[in-house]
Structure formats: structure tokens, C-alpha cells
Amino acid sequence: MSLREEILTELHRYNQEQLPTSAFSLYELKMASLSIFFLVCAAVLLVISYLRKLLSGSTTKNFPPGPRGLPILGNLHQMGKQPSRTIRDMSKIYGPTVGLHLGSTPMVVLHDPATVRKVYNDENVTGRPQTQILNFFFKNRGIVMAEGQLWKEHRRFALSTLRNLGMGKSWLEDAILDEVQEIIEQFRTREGAPFDARRHLTLAVSNVVCALVFGRRFDHNDKRFIRLCNMFADYMALVNSLLPVQAFPILKDIPCLKYQKLFDEFMVSIKEIGGFTNEMIEEHKTKVPEAKNGMIKQDYITAYMEEKKKQDPNTTTFDDEQLMFSIVNLFTGGTESSASTLLWGMIHLARFPDVQQKIHKEIDAVLGGEKRLVILSDRGQLRYTDAALQDVQRLAAMAPLSLPHSNFEAMEIDGYNIPARSFIHQNIFSLHYDEKYWAKPNELYPEHFLDENGDVMSPAAFMSLSVGKRSCLGEALAKMETFLFFSNIVGSFRITGNKEELDRVTRNMTLGILNSPLPFDIQLIPRRW
Numbered sequence: 192m193s194l195r196e197e198i199l200t201e202l203h204r205y206n207q208e209q210l211p212t213s214a215f216s217l218y219e220l221k222m223a224s225l226s227i228f229f230l231v232c233a234a235v236l237l238v239i240s241y242l243r244k245l246l247s248g249s250t251t252k253n254f255p256p257g258p259r260g261l262p263i264l265g266n267l268h269q270m271g272k273q274p275s276r277t278i279r280d281m282s283k284i285y286g287p288t289v290g291l292h293l294g295s296t297p298m299v300v301l302h303d304p305a306t307v308r309k310v311y312n313d314e315n316v317t318g319r320p321q322t323q324i325l326n327f328f329f330k331n332r333g334i335v336m337a338e339g340q341l342w343k344e345h346r347r348f349a350l351s352t353l354r355n356l357g358m359g360k361s362w363l364e365d366a367i368l369d370e371v372q373e374i375i376e377q378f379r380t381r382e383g384a385p386f387d388a389r390r391h392l393t394l395a396v397s398n399v400v401c402a403l404v405f406g407r408r409f410d411h412n413d414k415r416f417i418r419l420c421n422m423f424a425d426y427m428a429l430v431n432s433l434l435p436v437q438a439f440p441i442l443k444d445i446p447c448l449k450y451q452k453l454f455d456e457f458m459v460s461i462k463e464i465g466g467f468t469n470e471m472i473e474e475h476k477t478k479v480p481e482a483k484n485g486m487i488k489q490d491y492i493t494a495y496m497e498e499k500k501k502q503d504p505n506t507t508t509f510d511d512e513q514l515m516f517s518i519v520n521l522f523t524g525g526t527e528s529s530a531s532t533l534l535w536g537m538i539h540l541a542r543f544p545d546v547q548q549k550i551h552k553e554i555d556a557v558l559g560g561e562k563r564l565v566i567l568s569d570r571g572q573l574r575y576t577d578a579a580l581q582d583v584q585r586l587a588a589m590a591p592l593s594l595p596h597s598n599f600e601a602m603e604i605d606g607y608n609i610p611a612r613s614f615i616h617q618n619i620f621s622l623h624y625d626e627k628y629w630a631k632p633n634e635l636y637p638e639h640f641l642d643e644n645g646d647v648m649s650p651a652a653f654m655s656l657s658v659g660k661r662s663c664l665g666e667a668l669a670k671m672e673t674f675l676f677f678s679n680i681v682g683s684f685r686i687t688g689n690k691e692e693l694d695r696v697t698r699n700m701t702l703g704i705l706n707s708p709l710p711f712d713i714q715l716i717p718r719r720w
């Protein structure tokens with residue numbers, strides 16, 4: 192059976208009740224035909240009444256204002272290539288809470304920081320959209336797409352495990368610094384010539400997740416590791432391209448459209464990732480974790496298997512499939528976001544050489560003549576550098592519309608009625624570029640994050656890692672690794688490049704699910720050592 196047939200059979204099985212196996216009599220057949228006729232009439236009437244409601248605006252009374260959509264499509268055709276930018280422009284007309292429809296599903300996009308905080312702290316808004324296609328891909332498992340008790344249990348486990356494994360522990364800082372050292376050496380071999388740094392950074396930050404999850408790092412030339420990183424990159428790109436299929440699953444069945452091919456590629460990609468993570472899980476079942484200084488060196492998989500042993504086998508949700516999806520989430524959540532933040536860092540530092548010079552001065556003053564890397568305990572003295580990194584994250588707006596939330600029950604936001612199971616987004620891109628909140632929204636201006644005493648602060652409109660009950664699970668790790676990579680790269684090199692190319696990449700932000708920069712070359716001129 193071809194892959195496509197396999198997928199379709201599985202989809203069919205997923206959607207359909209089993210038909211009774213007994214043979215029909217003629218009478219039963221006639222009755223069945225009549226019932227089908229009445230069912231079809233009822234369906235047509237339902238569709239007509241739905242279309243009338245849709246044409247007259249929204250299906251919900253007092254739904255937030257927004258542009259009128261089309262029947263069936265809703266506002267899908269108005270989103271453009273950069274939905275966060277388009278919706279930001281809509282908010283200038285309709286106000287900070289914009290109401291739209293993705294097909295027939297209501298979607299609300301928030302543009303006010305206080306409203307975002309209030310809504311994202313509401314237990315009712317901790318759901319994720321449960322479309323047929325997402326359920327098919329993720330089976331509501333793992334962390335990112337799970338909801339309710341399963342999500343709570345596994346988010347809690349992941350947070351405490353990541354904290355126990357690494358946060359505040361020197362081995363994780365050492366593991367990150369090993370990666371930093373490795374890429375600095377790779378960058379030095381370029382001797383200031385233009386090159387694309389994406390691959391180096393992606394491998395380095397993936398290795399940090401590998402250290403936590405698999406308890407080991409890979410050589411940057413290891414073919415299996417390179418394949419794994421490519422798989423995660425393809426996976427994210429495909430999720431992005433398949434967004435319209437969420438609203439209209441039928442798109443994947445129309446042969447002349449690109450979605451059928453993309454859908455097949457997505458299935459191949461998820462199978463490969465699943466295969467790789469399962470291999471690692473199986474390896475852990477047979478290998479005793481290596482002991483370090485008399486202590487067993489833990490990793491996420493080992494901690495998970497220990498937790499599984501403690502649970503009641505009849506009721507536990509700790510099984511291999513849930514572990515596989517959680518690992519996929521840690522990789523997809525923690526790799527491209529961090530690597531792209533660092534790429535944007537290079538772009539903006541090259542575009543704003545004055546800021547770069549001030550950072551060099553600060554790092555040189557703190558390290559003095561010492562030939563060593565910047566470490567976490569230097570952070571308190573590197574306030575301008577730290578503020579510059581935060582402003583890079585503001586400009587990067589890595590997850591422009593964050594991830595969609597969903598409300599279990601109907602609710603009110605900003606005095607408007609929101610039906611149950613709407614898509615609820617915040618517009619991080621809009622908040623990060625709004626001149627109401629930032630003195631120089633389009634420039635790298637670390638002062639945005641410094642108070643009058645020169646201390647680092649976090650302005651209310653800064654939402655890079657989101658806020659509330661479902662905020663980024665990897666926040667502590669993300670902050671630690673972006674600081675160590677960013678400060679050491681800029682400390683070790685003068686970063687420069689072709690200004691026109693870097694301005695073009697900045698103007699043409701991708702603004703998909705993630706805002707990864709388009710390909711560009713950078714020049715890193717060694718300094719300090």
C-alpha cells in the first residue's frame with residue numbers, strides 16, 4: 192500500500208463508524224434511501240441558514256468587530272502572506288480586539304497587552320484548537336497540542352524535569368558553552384568571508400536539547416544528527432504551509448493542488464521523526480544511564496521512564512507515544528525559535544554598528560584581558576548586552592501570532608461575546624512594533640529595556656515567550672542559551688555584512704508560525720582572541 196493510501200485509510204478509519212456487516216433487505220434499503228433523502232434535505236437547510244447568518248456578518252451576536260468575510264471561506268482569503276501584519280492593519284480600523292472567521296471557526300486576535308495578560312491567565316483559555324486535521328496529526332498528545340488534565344500533568348512533569356535536570360546546574364551551562372565554543376571555532380575558520388550561519392546555529396542549539404532529552408550531544412558532522420535537524424526544519428515549514436488544510440481538510444484530497452503533496456511530505460516527516468525518537472527511547476530501555484561523579488546522569492527520557500514506573504499501569508498517561516510527542520514538542524519548540532533569534536541578532540547587530548560597539552566595550556570591560564567565554568554570572572554586569580538581546584527578541588517577533596489558544600466555554604473579552612471553541616491569538620508582531628509602546632519601534636535600541644538606573648526591565652508589551660498559563664515551557668532554557676550564545680558571538684567577532692541584503696531580509700520578514708529570517712550571508716571578523 193502506498194503511503195498516501197495508508198494515510199487515507201487511517202483518516203477514513205478515524206472518521207467513520209464501522210458499518211454493520213449484516214446484509215440489508217430490500218425494505219431496509221428503501222427506508223435507508225428515504226432517511227438519506229431527509230438527511231440531505233436537512234443538511235441543505237442547515238447550510239442555507241448558516242450561509243445567511245454568515246452573509247449578514249457573524250454567527251454570534253456582539254462578536255468583536257472585523258472585516259466582513261465570504262461565505263464558507265470566512266476571512267481566510269484576506270489574510271495575505273503575513274497574517275500578523277494584515278491583522279495588525281485591521282486593528283487600526285476595528286480596535287484592539289479583532290473578530291474574524293477561519294472558514295466557519297471564529298477567531299479573535301488581541302492587540303492590547305493588559306487584555307492579553309488577563310485572557311491568557313484564564314483557565315478557560317488554556318485549550319488548543321481541536322481541528323480534525325490537528326487531531327489526526329497530533330492525536331491531542333504531547334504538550335503543545337494537548338489540553339485539560341493530560342496537558343496539565345505533562346506540562347507540570349516537563350517543567351519540573353527540565354528544572355531538576357538543568358536549570359541553575361553548572362553541567363547545562365557547560366554543555367551550552369561547549370556548543371558556543373564549537374561554533375566560535377567554526378566561525379573563525381571563515382576568516383571574515385561572507386557565509387550563511389544558519390546550519391551552524393541550528394546544530395548547536397539542537398545539541399543543547401539533545402543533552403537534556405537524550406543525555407548526549409552529537410558531533411556536528413554526524414549524518415544521523417544532521418538528518419534529525421533537517422527533519423525538524425522540514426516539519427516546521429510543512430506545518431506552516433498546511434495551515435489552510437486545517438480550515439478545509441478537503442484541500443489535501445484535490446490532486447491538482449499543492450496541498451496533497453505537502454500533506455504526504457508532512458506524513459513522511461512525522462514518521463521519520465517518530466522513528467528516530469522511538470529508536471532513542473528503545474536505546475534507553477536497554478542501556479543503563481552513564482554515571483558521572485558517582486551520580487547517575489539523568490536525562491528527560493530516563494526521568495520519564497522512572498515516573499512511568501511510579502504510576503498505576505491501568506490509569507497512567509505516561510506511555511511511549513506520549514513521550515514521543517513530548518520529545519517532538521521540545522525539539523520543535525526549542526530549536527528553530529532559538530536559532531532564528533540568534534540569526535536575527537546577527538542581522539540587527541550588523542545593521543546597527545553603534546549598538547554593537549557599545550556591547551563590545553561593555554564585554555571587554557567585564558572580561559578585561561581574560562581569554563575566556565562570557566558565563567551566566569557575568570550577566571548582572573552586562574546590562575546593555577542583555578537589553579540589546581531583549582530588543583533583538585522584540586524585533587524578531589519569533590512567534591508573530593503566538594500559538595492559537597482555544598476557550599472551552601463561551602466567554603466575554605473586552606465586552607464582546609466569544610463563542611466556545613474560538614481560536615484566540617495575541618498579535619505579538621503588532622505589540623512589538625507599536626509606536627505606542629516603543630520609542631524607536633523599527634530600530635535596535637537596547638534603551639527600550641533599560642530603566643532610568645540602567646537596570647534591565649521588561650516592558651508590558653514585550654511578549655516574546657508569551658504570558659499566562661500556557662506561556663513558553665522552555666522559557667528558562669531559552670533565556671539561558673540565547674544569552675550565552677549571543678553575548679559570546681558578539682564578544683568574539685565584529686559582525687558585519689551587505690547592508691542592502693540585510694535590510695531586504697528585515698523588510699521581507701516571513702511572519703509565518705515562526706518568523707525565521709530568509710537566507711542571508713554574514714561576515715564575522717574575529718576580535719578579542
Ligand code: HEM
Pocket residue numbers: 334335336346400520521522524525526528529532589590593594595596655656657658660661662663664665666668669673
Ligand atoms: C527564543 C526561543 C523561544 C521562543 C521565542 C519561544 C516562544 C514560544 C511561544 C510564543 C509559545 C506559545 C505560548 C502560548 O501558547 O501562549 C511557546 C510555547 C512553547 N515552547 Fe517556546 N519558545 C522558545 C524556546 C523554547 C525552548 C528552548 C523550548 C524547550 C526546549 C520551548 C518549548 C515550548 C513548548 C513545549 C511550548 C508549548 C507550551 C504549552 O503548550 O503549554 N520553547 N514558545
